[in-house]
Amino acid sequence: MSTESTPHRFGTVALVGQPNVGKSTLLNAMLGLRLSIVTPKPQTTRHRILGIVTRPDAQIALLDTPGLHRQTRRALNHQLNRIARQAPEEADVLVHVIDGPKWNDEDEAIWKLLAPLGKPVLLAVNKVDKLADKTRLLTFAAQVTREHDYAGVHFLCARRGDGVAVLLDDIAQLLPEGEAAYAEDEFTDRSERFLAAELVREQLMLLLGDELPYATAVEIEQFEDTAKITRIGAVIWVEREGQKGIVIGAAGAQLKKIGSAARRGMERLFERRVHLELWVRVRESWSDDAAALKQFGYTD
Template sequence: MTTDPTPPFRFGQVALVGRPNVGKSTLLNALIGAELSIVSPKPQTTRHRILGIATHEQSQIAFLDTPGLHLGGKRAMNRQLNRVARQVPEEADAIVHVIAAPRWTDEDEQVWNLVSRQEAPCLLAVNKIDRVSDKADLLPFVARITETRKYAGVHYLRATHGKGLKALLSDLVKLLPEAPAQYAEDDLTDRSERFLAAEMIREQLMLRLSEELPYATTVEIEHFEQVGKLSRIAAAIWVEREGQKAIVIGAGGAQLKAIGSQARRRMEKLFGNKVFLELWVKVRENWSDDDASLKQFGYTS
């Protein structure tokens, strides 16, 4: 009696791409089992290439979360986000094109035009299927998409609840090359705690502030020190006008205090230790349309 040989170990990079606000960051977090990439209901929450690592018995996948590829937007920041979104698929062994059911927009088409030029196979992930009241509508919707666009497979997801992830992971592993793991088994990302701290502060700005203001804000970590089991962090929130500074601070400093309190809790959960966080707000006019400022704040290499 013979036994099946152990399947070969596989490693590869998988790019998660899509237009803004389709749930790429939520999907990344669900796939790696940790709240790594920041999430908010607002488009363009993700501004960086975020690597999240999922290690299993016979595979390790380095997922690359990307900013949403979007039309319009003429500021330097918008151009930089699109550059990152276009570059990442070129690094990938496989691609997941995430869309939000039941819509296919011009921006979705722009993403397809990008991934169709890559050699890496691409899966279509139809996310937010809970928003479709009659699930029978999903099949003709996807049939119209795939009639002229050749994907390596289609998956239906509700990333917020982990639905559809097991089948997606199974298909992705089959697309990856045979190779040893490139990261330690307990690694979640290649990003530093300093970077992640800035992102978690910015997440609260996205969640708590009015519709347009978050896009005029960024976060710079000015001091990060580990003292035993305590992280001492000082961060500046940059805005573009004095009036925005007053909004971020809030009446009697209440808004800034709430932002800091929630961000600190997120950091303590992810870092696994106590955090002492200091925040203040600074003004730099039109920083998001200034290449030198973008470089200082870590948006360009």
């Protein structure tokens, strides 16, 4: 509990990094629950996801963001990069997440984006469990911090939760003083409708081929709570007629598999029974259509 000598702190923290470095896994580990969807595919995260950690000494508003990437051919890619660049400007503390003790041109570009903001930046070296020789970590940290003014370096395995508690302690100390902005039992500002759509999209990323998930979007058309069950109707949008059959599968088997897995995820998160219906529809080139991006919730 905060006292006069240890004032309560509140602030926003942006998790920033390349695609597929483990930002969403880290957010979930910090929260102790699965808020952000996680798949092995890059660019799984398409939205800014707020997760709230409430402690006796601080309340930490964590922002998971899309990975910064150079492929910006489509309107959707431009929007994801805009979201990823905007979040650090709004945050009080920044966490630069990288994939193990490796530093490349993309990491350097992200550092150059963050450094001029004049905010504390922590370096989170994730997936260190994959490294056999752990002595390399200290050498790597010394090399990086010689040329980059990080407020601290943390070695993590976000998937297992290793190092996460210490990182949260460091973040809390860097936040400005302030009262909590959210109720103690809140863990996000996102609606259950949004979370339901994300859970369907997670299964599309996991169960479909390498390219097809990027041509899909999910829109919730029905969300009705009753005393015994929540009824949800969702549309899976694809960009071409040929993709529709792939999502549905032979005799509807693929769509049934997607729906069953998504429904189980919803029931775990919402802690009640869910009846889920899915439909697949075509909207040509939706990912490069400003009106479609707005309809599917990808713009402000």
